[in-house]
Amino acid sequence: EVRLVESGGGLVQPGGSQRLSCVGSGLTVSSNYMYWVRRAPGKGLEWVSLIYSDGKSYYADSVKGRFTISRDNSKNTLYLQMNSLRAEDTAVYYCTRTPYWGQGTLVTVSS
Amino acid sequence: NFMLTQPHSVSESPEKTVTISCTGSSGSIANNYVQWYQQRPGSAPTTVIYEDKRRPSGVPDRFSGSIDSSSNSASLTISELKTEDEADYYCQSSDTSNLWVFGGGTKLTVL
Numbered sequence: 001e002v003r004l005v006e007s008g009g010g011l012v013q014p015g016g017s018q019r020l021s022c023v024g025s026g027l028t029v030s031s032n033y034m035y036w037v038r039r040a041p042g043k044g045l046e047w048v049s050l051i052y053s054d055g056k057s058y059y060a061d062s063v064k065g066r067f068t069i070s071r072d073n074s075k076n077t078l079y080l081q082m083n084s085l086r087a088e089d090t091a092v093y094y095c096t097r098t099p100y101w102g103q104g105t106l107v108t109v110s111s
Numbered sequence: 112n113f114m115l116t117q118p119h120s121v122s123e124s125p126e127k128t129v130t131i132s133c134t135g136s137s138g139s140i141a142n143n144y145v146q147w148y149q150q151r152p153g154s155a156p157t158t159v160i161y162e163d164k165r166r167p168s169g170v171p172d173r174f175s176g177s178i179d180s181s182s183n184s185a186s187l188t189i190s191e192l193k194t195e196d197e198a199d200y201y202c203q204s205s206d207t208s209n210l211w212v213f214g215g216g217t218k219l220t221v222l
Contacts (some may be wrong), residue, residue, distance in 0.1 A: 096156075101158070
């Protein structure tokens with residue numbers, strides 16, 4: 001059975017940082033690709049970042065320069081380092097590779 | 112920029128059939144696979160259709176996907192509607208850079 005389990009969310013002040021983790025089981029995080037997708041309150045799904053098996057990474061314009069995607073193959077774990085957080089980054093963040101989704105982790109950016 | 116357009120909301124009665132459309136803004140929607148995700152309130156998205164018409168294990172065959180090249184659209188059809196089908200549904204495909212694009216989501220009400 002494939003499982004993706006995110007963690008690391010919480011309350012953070014504007015301008016602060018947070019690192020999200022996504023541990024995979026039954027699936028190799030470093031193969032193919034992995035996405036971070038978020039859903040902000042009252043809004044739809046939005047892709048945030050993508051990493052391919054060769055390490056190439058991509059970012060939505062809304063987070064470019066502030067977020068960094070990475071992975072630790074030995075831990076089968078995907079990460080999202082989020083810096084300079086803004087109120088509009090408040091969302092539930094999911095890691096996903098079709099057709100699998102994690103349960104999500106909530107990031108709230110507020111003072 | 113490539114966009115996917117979905118109706119904001121649809122409603123239908125239990126036991127009936129509903130179809131949710133997803134129209135591509137340019138190019139040919141048939142050039143990249145379309146996925147459909149279901150998201151119930153307070154829950155993570157789950158994949159109900161991937162690669163245009165494939166169903167993950169555990170998804171009932173009441174859910175089906177199709178592509179209509181003539182209208183540059185994809186459709187999700189749910190037959191024998193149940194109250195548990197009430198959710199937000201999102202289509203997703205890829206742009207010319209192979210990055211994910213989500214539709215705005217459709218709220219399905221089963222009344």
